[in-house]
Amino acid sequence: MNQQIDKAIEFSQVSYYDGSLQILKNITGFFRKGKITTLVGPSGAGKTTLFRLCNGLISPTQGNITVNAKDINQYDPTELRRNVGLALQSATMLSGTVYDNLKLPRTLAGEMLTEEEAEILLTKVGLDKDMLKRKVTDLSGGQRQKVSIARTLVNRPEILLLDEITSSLDRVSRDDIEKLIERINKEFGVTIIWITHNLNQAIQIGDDTWVMMKGELVEYGPSSLLLEPKDQRVKQFVEGEIK
Amino acid sequence: MSFLTLSLALVFVLIPLFLSKTLKLGLEKDTIIATIRSIIQLLAVGYVLTFVFAADHFIYILLMIILMITAATHNARKKGATIRGITWKLVITFVFVEALTQGILIGFKITPAEAQYIIPISGMVIGNSMVLSILFLNRFTAEIESRRDETELILSLGGTPKQAIHYSLITAIKASLIPIVESQKTIGLVQLPGMMSGQIIAGADPIQAVQFQLLILFLLLTTAAVTSIMLGFLSYPTLFNTRMQLLK
Ligand SMILES: Nc1ncnc2c1ncn2[C@@H]1O[C@H](COP(=O)(O)OP(=O)(O)OP(=O)(O)O)[C@@H](O)[C@H]1O
Ligand SMILES: [Mg+2]
Numbered sequence: 001m002n003q004q005i006d007k008a009i010e011f012s013q014v015s016y017y018d019g020s021l022q023i024l025k026n027i028t029g030f031f032r033k034g035k036i037t038t039l040v041g042p043s044g045a046g047k048t049t050l051f052r053l054c055n056g057l058i059s060p061t062q063g064n065i066t067v068n069a070k071d072i073n074q075y076d077p078t079e080l081r082r083n084v085g086l087a088l089q090s091a092t093m094l095s096g097t098v099y100d101n102l103k104l105p106r107t108l109a110g111e112m113l114t115e116e117e118a119e120i121l122l123t124k125v126g127l128d129k130d131m132l133k134r135k136v137t138d139l140s141g142g143q144r145q146k147v148s149i150a151r152t153l154v155n156r157p158e159i160l161l162l163d164e165i166t167s168s169l170d171r172v173s174r175d176d177i178e179k180l181i182e183r184i185n186k187e188f189g190v191t192i193i194w195i196t197h198n199l200n201q202a203i204q205i206g207d208d209t210w211v212m213m214k215g216e217l218v219e220y221g222p223s224s225l226l227l228e229p230k231d232q233r234v235k236q237f238v239e240g241e242i243k
Numbered sequence: 244m245s246f247l248t249l250s251l252a253l254v255f256v257l258i259p260l261f262l263s264k265t266l267k268l269g270l271e272k273d274t275i276i277a278t279i280r281s282i283i284q285l286l287a288v289g290y291v292l293t294f295v296f297a298a299d300h301f302i303y304i305l306l307m308i309i310l311m312i313t314a315a316t317h318n319a320r321k322k323g324a325t326i327r328g329i330t331w332k333l334v335i336t337f338v339f340v341e342a343l344t345q346g347i348l349i350g351f352k353i354t355p356a357e358a359q360y361i362i363p364i365s366g367m368v369i370g371n372s373m374v375l376s377i378l379f380l381n382r383f384t385a386e387i388e389s390r391r392d393e394t395e396l397i398l399s400l401g402g403t404p405k406q407a408i409h410y411s412l413i414t415a416i417k418a419s420l421i422p423i424v425e426s427q428k429t430i431g432l433v434q435l436p437g438m439m440s441g442q443i444i445a446g447a448d449p450i451q452a453v454q455f456q457l458l459i460l461f462l463l464l465t466t467a468a469v470t471s472i473m474l475g476f477l478s479y480p481t482l483f484n485t486r487m488q489l490l491k
């Protein structure tokens with residue numbers, strides 16, 4: 001048996017600059033395949049930027065990223081992006097209906113998404129079936145985020161990047177999403193990386209956690225590390241968040 | 244018309260200058276520059292045309308067209324400064340539009356292959372193409388900026404750059420074509436087109452002037468559509484890199 005850990009995404013000495021501004025600093029680490037990893041850290045730490053790198057929307061200025069042990073640049077960008085699904089916190093919608101948005105990934109691939117399939121997806125993310133024909137402009141922030149997750153799931157990604165999905169959700173929706181994340185992970189073996197501001201959730205649901213600050217990966221390991229952080233900065237951050 | 248009577252026409256420049264001053268519109272400087280430029284440029288063109296018609300040689304026609312395309316490119320490129328290689332894309336577009344329209348006109352013997360026809364028609368075609376390029380580039384660059392999120396959303400879901408930019412491209416093409424299509428609907432009702440008016444004043448038969456104007460109108464519609472679409476399809480790939488990432 002190969003004792004090596006199965007890595008979904010691995011970073012080695014990854015830095016990202018926006019012009020002369022360094023946004024990510026020498027990130028080295030990996031996300032375990034088939035697990036739920038939470039990504040936490042103060043605003044502006046570079047979490048969203050890290051996701052954009054994984055989905056191939058941007059490339060590292062320095063360092064390498066591998067997805068399933070293959071260099072990210074070896075993938076066809078469209079194939080990579082379908083396989084490493086991204087649902088951003090902004091939950092950008094194209095104008096039109098919820099159905100139009102759910103169809104989008106299939107339309108882009110020249111395929112169809114039936115209304116039945118779309119309805120199943122909606123119920124999966126905890127939305128009502130008859131939302132399908134609603135205009136996206138009529139949705140609440142939480143509903144948009146759910147539609148955004150459903151839309152990303154249409155591509156059946158092997159790795160799912162969820163950006164701060166719960167921050168604009170109420171308690172009930174948050175529980176829905178929690179259950180959804182666990183189900184996607186357990187039933188389909190999808191690797192999930194989840195940016196959250198809720199540390200209790202991170203401890204409860206995450207197998208692993210990454211703590212990022214000012215563009216650096218400060219501490220990572222099993223989620224329980226949030227209970228007893230070694231790094232002084234992480235300690236302060238955790239105390240500030242949990243209280 | 245003598246130069247003396249023409250100088251009396253400067254009264255028509257004094258009126259807007261006066262209005263701009265009293266109403267503090269701040270347009271005096273631009274008005275004066277525009278007036279001086281138009282006098283110099285048009286007079287120069289007049290003398291050059293006299294020479295070209297008299298010389299009656301193909302090379303001079305070609306030189307005139309090159310000059311027009313150079314000037315049009317110079318004017319339009321500022322609007323597309325954010326698009327890499329915009330200068331050459333404009334040149335290619337103008338050359339193509341010019342070749343297409345003259346090819347059809349001369350090929351089908353609609354107009355004779357003479358300087359007297361080729362030069363003014365080329366001027367209108369290239370001038371129109373330039374205006375369209377500016378309208379298109381203005382709108383396209385604005386659309387790209389305001390739709391960055393949507394463009395990246397489509398990319399992030401596995402769309403190609405072409406799919407990602409499609410909406411911005413179509414919107415900009417449509418928007419740039421609206422003014423010309425709209426103005427053609429009311430043409431003749433509200434205003435007589437400049438060229439036709441000019442011909443009638445110079446003593447041409449109105450019906451012949453109308454026929455000629457119609458030809459020009461159709462020509463300009465083709466020019467407009469071809470310009471926007473061609474420029475659009477030449478431009479959008481430079482917004483992305485080979486990794487299908489939207490550049491800043
Ligand atoms: N497109 C961009 N252009 C310039 N700077 C950017 C851009 N995107 C992000 N940044 C900068 O990069 C840094 C990291 O941003 P990022 O969005 O990755 O942080 P984050 O951890 O996701 O924050 P938040 O928790 O607020 O979402 C910030 O300083 C931000 O200002
Ligand atoms: Mg973020």
